[in-house]
Amino acid sequence: MSRKTISIVLLLTVMVAFGGCTAKVKEEIQADMVEELPDSDPILITIAAVGDVMAHMPQVNGAWDPEREVYDFSPSFKEIAPYLQAADLTIANLETVLDDSRPYSGYPRFNSPSALAVALLDAGVDIVTTANNHALDQGESGLLNCLDHLDEIGIGHTGTFRNEAERQPLHIDVRGIGLACLAYTTTTNGLPVPKGKDYLVNIWDPDQAEADIRLARRQGADFVIVSIHFGPEYQRYPAQEQKQIARELVEIGADLILGCHPHVVQPWEEQIKPNGEQRVLIIYSLGNFLSNQYFPYTDRGVILKATLIQDPLTKMVSLDSYRLIPTKVLREQHHTIVVDDQPEFPKWPSADEM
Numbered sequence: 001m002s003r004k005t006i007s008i009v010l011l012l013t014v015m016v017a018f019g020g021c022t023a024k025v026k027e028e029i030q031a032d033m034v035e036e037l038p039d040s041d042p043i044l045i046t047i048a049a050v051g052d053v054m055a056h057m058p059q060v061n062g063a064w065d066p067e068r069e070v071y072d073f074s075p076s077f078k079e080i081a082p083y084l085q086a087a088d089l090t091i092a093n094l095e096t097v098l099d100d101s102r103p104y105s106g107y108p109r110f111n112s113p114s115a116l117a118v119a120l121l122d123a124g125v126d127i128v129t130t131a132n133n134h135a136l137d138q139g140e141s142g143l144l145n146c147l148d149h150l151d152e153i154g155i156g157h158t159g160t161f162r163n164e165a166e167r168q169p170l171h172i173d174v175r176g177i178g179l180a181c182l183a184y185t186t187t188t189n190g191l192p193v194p195k196g197k198d199y200l201v202n203i204w205d206p207d208q209a210e211a212d213i214r215l216a217r218r219q220g221a222d223f224v225i226v227s228i229h230f231g232p233e234y235q236r237y238p239a240q241e242q243k244q245i246a247r248e249l250v251e252i253g254a255d256l257i258l259g260c261h262p263h264v265v266q267p268w269e270e271q272i273k274p275n276g277e278q279r280v281l282i283i284y285s286l287g288n289f290l291s292n293q294y295f296p297y298t299d300r301g302v303i304l305k306a307t308l309i310q311d312p313l314t315k316m317v318s319l320d321s322y323r324l325i326p327t328k329v330l331r332e333q334h335h336t337i338v339v340d341d342q343p344e345f346p347k348w349p350s351a352d353e354m
């Protein structure tokens with residue numbers, strides 16, 4: 001039973017016990033009781049995050065339903081959807097362009113049916129991050145068409161933008177708690193961002209990120225989530241570059257850091273903010289949530305489930321607890337994502353192994 005409920009029960013009991021009192025005495029008793037009531041209970045909300053969502057051609061071809069003549073990616077998510085739907089906010093990294101106006105393609109220049117985003121939304125994903133090395137796989141028009149599709153479908157997005165005015169932190173209100181999402185990538189696979197159109201893709205720049213986080217706070221964010229696309233692929237441990245960027249993000253005020261791009265799960269750690277109080281969780285790589293990749297560990301990922309708490313007095317929002325749910329893609333079974341019952345999480349090497 002919550003403190004608030006307990007207080008109300010007490011109040012009712014007192015009112016019954018003093019049933020014979022005058023209305024004035026009752027009012028005084030109630031006023032005294034109300035003064036002692038705590039402001040309110042802390043508010044708890046949950047965030048879920050998953051890593052790279054890719055669509056290689058075996059998946060695209062497998063998603064084609066010849067009877068209905070539509071692409072349907074929902075079988076991939078049917079097992080795992082309850083884990084995503086249970087969170088107040090779920091974030092995924094969309095590692096492909098969605099442009100139905102041109103041929104679909106897999107590696108190295110991805111273009112997937114927009115039905116992929118429909119399946120993500122139905123599975124419980126609220127926001128996709130689009131700042132990654134495949135953002136420009138279909139050029140500027142592919143990037144713009146992808147944003148139009150995401151808007152039509154009604155799924156949130158951040159990391160790529162149509163114009164400078166749109167390049168703003170993405171704000172989400174969850175039961176009065178202001179969350180902001182930002183996304184950056186360190187690479188576009190050598191595909192140049194069109195001249196004078198830097199707004200198209202959020203390329204990692206610590207000064208820009210610091211300004212964005214400040215802006216998000218000024219706009220009312222209580223908690224800032226940063227997705228960062230970085231590091232060498234297929235490495236089970238973060239590179240120095242990743243550690244450096246994560247440190248910079250902690251210093252400039254990020255509250256939660258979601259790493260993507262290595263395509264395998266990397267270890268996670270907590271760091272303390274410069275204020276010496278709050279913890280910042282860094283997931284160096286969430287791994288692959290969905291793909292047809294078959295290199296070691298690339299069929300695995302994690303779902304981060306983080307609980308945030310708002311202090312009822314200070315209104316400060318911080319990380320309360322978290323857990324990681326291991327996932328695996330069953331490539332031979334419609335690329336269905338399931339909970340991995342034999343996870344092999346990489347552990348930080350001990351001092352004598354380093």
Ligand SMILES: [Zn+2]
Nearest residue numbers: 095132133261
């Ligand atoms: Zn990537």
